[in-house]
Amino acid sequence: MEVAAEVKKAAKRKRREDPNEDYSAIWCVFDQDDHLLVREALQQASANNIPVAYSNPNFELWLSLHFQSQTAPLTRQEAARCCAQHMPGYEKIPDTMALLPLLEAALLRASELKNRQEERGVPRESPWTEVHELVAAIRSLGGSA
Numbered sequence: 833m834e835v836a837a838e839v840k841k842a843a844k845r846k847r848r849e850d851p852n853e854d855y856s857a858i859w860c861v862f863d864q865d866d867h868l869l870v871r872e873a874l875q876q877a878s879a880n881n882i883p884v885a886y887s888n889p890n891f892e893l894w895l896s897l898h899f900q901s902q903t904a905p906l907t908r909q910e911a912a913r914c915c916a917q918h919m920p921g922y923e924k925i926p927d928t929m930a931l932l933p934l935l936e937a938a939l940l941r942a943s944e945l946k947n948r949q950e951e952r953g954v955p956r957e958s959p960w961t962e963v964h965e966l967v968a969a970i971r972s973l974g975g976s977a
Contacts, residue, residue, distance in 0.1 A: 836860040837880045856973050857883070859966055864888040864958070865908055874956075885966040888956055894963040895919070895926050897941040898934035903948065905958040939964045 836858055843855045860877050863886065864870055870886070877884045887893050892911035896902060899918040906914075915922045919930070931938075942964035949955055 834876070836882050837876065840880060840882060857969060859883050859885055859969070861885045861891075861963070861966065862887075863890040863893075863908075865890050883965070883969070885962045886956060887961040887963060888958045891961075891963070893959050894938070894942065894961045895922075895931070897945070897961065898931050898938040901941050902945065902959045907958075935967070939967060 839855075840858045843858065860873070860882050862870075862873065862884070867873075874884060874886065889906060889908040890911055892908070892915045893902060893906070896911055896914040896918065900914070902914075912922075915926070919926065942961050945959060945961065946955075946964075949957060949960055
């Protein structure tokens with residue numbers, strides 16, 4: 833999170849020097865895993881007005897949503913197994929071209945999951961991902977995601 837805050841400050845300085853020098857947005861992407869300072873990172877992002885794409889238990893949840901819905905809490909190992917089941921040979925680097933045809937389903941599932949968790953009063957508890965919001969932001973800028 834500190835890196836994102838520093839990049840944002842540096843971009844602001846550069847923009848003062850050269851108005852053509854600009855970032856469209858700066859996001860912080862991270863997951864729960866076994867990290868102990870997630871709450872602090874989320875607070876720091878909010879204090880610096882930096883949007884986050886947080887996943888709990890891990891990024892693999894986002895990848896698995898390309899293939900199936902997920903409503904029950906799961907461990908990071910279970911999320912990794914799900915990825916391996918749907919993407920044989922998966923080891924932390926997804927084949928994004930193979931996932932692209934499944935993107936719309938993943939976006940819908942992630943949105944439904946977020947709404948469900950918020951309605952239940954357990955935002956950011958497993959399972960949770962905000963990666964779909966980052967994808968939507970990229971799309972709004974004319975990106976290819």
